[in-house]
Amino acid sequence: MDDKLNHLYYLEDVLSNTNFVKKKTFKKGEIISTYIDKRHQYVMLIEGEADLIRYDVNGNKTIIEKYIDKDLFGDVFYTIYTNNELFVEAKKKSEVLIFNYEDLVSNFNKDSKYKKVIDALFSVYTDKILVMNNRIEVLTKRTIREKLLSYFQIMTSRKLKKSFYLPFTYTDLADYLSIDRSAMMREIKNLIDDGIIKKEAERITLLF
Amino acid sequence: MDDKLNHLYYLEDVLSNTNFVKKKTFKKGEIISTYIDKRHQYVMLIEGEADLIRYDVNGNKTIIEKYIDKDLFGDVFYTIYTNNELFVEAKKKSEVLIFNYEDLVSNFNKDSKYKKVIDALFSVYTDKILVMNNRIEVLTKRTIREKLLSYFQIMTSRKLKKSFYLPFTYTDLADYLSIDRSAMMREIKNLIDDGIIKKEAERITLLF
DNA sequence: TTACCTTTGTTGCAATTGCAACAAAGAAAA
DNA sequence: TTTTCTTTGTTGCAATTGCAACAAAGGTAA
Numbered sequence: 001m002d003d004k005l006n007h008l009y010y011l012e013d014v015l016s017n018t019n020f021v022k023k024k025t026f027k028k029g030e031i032i033s034t035y036i037d038k039r040h041q042y043v044m045l046i047e048g049e050a051d052l053i054r055y056d057v058n059g060n061k062t063i064i065e066k067y068i069d070k071d072l073f074g075d076v077f078y079t080i081y082t083n084n085e086l087f088v089e090a091k092k093k094s095e096v097l098i099f100n101y102e103d104l105v106s107n108f109n110k111d112s113k114y115k116k117v118i119d120a121l122f123s124v125y126t127d128k129i130l131v132m133n134n135r136i137e138v139l140t141k142r143t144i145r146e147k148l149l150s151y152f153q154i155m156t157s158r159k160l161k162k163s164f165y166l167p168f169t170y171t172d173l174a175d176y177l178s179i180d181r182s183a184m185m186r187e188i189k190n191l192i193d194d195g196i197i198k199k200e201a202e203r204i205t206l207l208f
Numbered sequence: 209m210d211d212k213l214n215h216l217y218y219l220e221d222v223l224s225n226t227n228f229v230k231k232k233t234f235k236k237g238e239i240i241s242t243y244i245d246k247r248h249q250y251v252m253l254i255e256g257e258a259d260l261i262r263y264d265v266n267g268n269k270t271i272i273e274k275y276i277d278k279d280l281f282g283d284v285f286y287t288i289y290t291n292n293e294l295f296v297e298a299k300k301k302s303e304v305l306i307f308n309y310e311d312l313v314s315n316f317n318k319d320s321k322y323k324k325v326i327d328a329l330f331s332v333y334t335d336k337i338l339v340m341n342n343r344i345e346v347l348t349k350r351t352i353r354e355k356l357l358s359y360f361q362i363m364t365s366r367k368l369k370k371s372f373y374l375p376f377t378y379t380d381l382a383d384y385l386s387i388d389r390s391a392m393m394r395e396i397k398n399l400i401d402d403g404i405i406k407k408e409a410e411r412i413t414l415l416f
Numbered sequence: 417t418t419a420c421c422t423t424t425g426t427t428g429c430a431a432t433t434g435c436a437a438c439a440a441a442g443a444a445a446a
Numbered sequence: 447t448t449t450t451c452t453t454t455g456t457t458g459c460a461a462t463t464g465c466a467a468c469a470a471a472g473g474t475a476a
Contacts, residue, residue, distance in 0.1 A: 076334050076337065077337060078341060079334070079337070079338045079341065101330070105323060105326060105327070106323075115313060115314075118313060118326060119313070121330075122309070122329075122333075125330075125333040125337070126284050126287070128337060129284065129285060129287070129333070129336060129337065129340070130287045132337070132340040132341070132344065133286060133287065133340070135344055136340065136343055136344060136347065139344065139347040139348065139386065140347065140386040141386075142386065142388075142463095142464080143432070143433090143464090144432080144433075145432095169452090169453065169454090170453075170454065170455095171452085171453060171454080178347065178348040178349075178350065179433080179434085180350075180433065180434045180435075181453095181454090182433095182434080182435080182436090182455085182456075182457085183432080183433050183434060183435090185454075185455060185456075186433090186455095186456080186457090187432095187433095189455090189456090350433095350434080351434090351462070351463090352462080352463075353462095377422090377423065377424090378423075378424065378425095379422085379423060379424080387463080387464085388463065388464045388465075389423095389424090390425085390426075390427085390463095390464080390465080390466090391462080391463050391464060391465095393424075393425060393426075394425095394426080394427090394463090395462095395463095397425090397426090
């Protein structure tokens with residue numbers, strides 16, 4: 001989402017030169033990974049673009065997460081008690097590294113790189129937890145107005161400026177906040193009319 | 209929440225016998241830990257009871273999480289971009305183990321227990337991610353009915369039986385789902401009237 | 417036992433929200 | 447360039463939800 005993180009590049013670098021990590025290429029539309037079993041398998045997307053997709057019992061398709069660049073995904077990050085079908089589909093020609101926890105921890109055991117690899121892996125987990133905490137933070141807000149303001153504050157709190165560019169479309173923002181898009185647009189207008197925020201296309205500024 | 213997990217007991221066991229882990233006792237009402245800085249510090253509650261508490265800008269107090277038994281908490285698990293004050297308060301006389309990531313990973317480096325300790329720590333992260341995924345799953349549902357059914361399905365999907373005992377009060381359930389309690393009670397009655405669920409005190413049975 | 421506090425159950429009413437629908441603008445594909 | 451698809455912006459209306467309020471039941475402490 002932000003600038004790419006060092007530990008992910010480090011992981012790619014180290015993993016590319018090992019024999020227990022498989023490199024695979026997928027064409028657009030192909031299934032990279034399913035989540036039916038819990039193999040504790042990791043997949044790193046080193047090139048291309050992919051979506052984590054769910055089909056619910058009614059056949060509705062939802063994009064849960066989008067992966068780009070060096071994103072790491074796998075069953076550990078989406079273990080959930082559900083009947084829904086989950087899989088990752090390549091949106092473009094994509095190249096991935098596939099490995100699993102056991103191999104990673106066992107093979108590097110006596111390696112000098114071990115500590116750094118473990119550090120990098122824990123950083124991935126910590127990042128995921130941060131992202132999830134932020135999502136829960138906004139989702140637990142009761143009203144659309146509170147959800148929006150909570151999200152806006154999270155987006156600005158990591159920097160000095162009180163403005164930011166939306167990282168996705170307004171349609172996707174409504175999905176992220178799990179609210180109706182039209183109701184969200186209405187509430188954004190209310191916030192502008194009340195002098196609480198300013199909106200120039202995808203740039204939002206907090207006025208408080 | 210369920211039966212206690214082996215890896216947490218293992219961690220307690222190993223950590224109790226090291227010199228970089230501090231053991232501390234807190235009286236009821238004392239602050240065990242604040243979340244103001246990111247020290248990558250872990251705290252394991254080995255005896256007692258504690259709450260993760262937030263005071264928002266309006267001074268409202270919210271209990272975000274409750275810790276018992278061998279629960280592990282710390283800044284890594286609640287890093288969030290927010291202005292709110294966060295701290296963990298002892299609800300009873302409590303005993304904790306305090307340690308940090310660097311010490312843990314460095315000190316066990318050449319130890320035969322290392323792999324098992326790392327495994328245990330990753331398991332804690334994986335468990336947290338599962339719990340958060342489940343919460344997000346129910347929170348993203350649009351209506352109270354869908355939130356309830358989603359939660360009920362998560363509670364029954366790990367076992368064969370279609371019934372379960374609520375792990376907390378109905379008041380707390382409304383908090384967990386982030387909905388109004390009275391509206392929730394009304395919807396539970398609707399679900400019963402529609403023959404979708406059965407409710408005997410804290411025991412819920414799915415009839416579909 | 418009595419007193420007090422928390423939880424459950426319930427309802428009317430007002431406010432918020434979702435839904436449906438459509439126009440306009442913008443972006444991507446042909 | 448023209449066509450097609452996606453996103454934004456907007457509104458009326460109905461349905462859902464939150465709020466306030468209170469009684470009853472259950473639990474805990476004195």
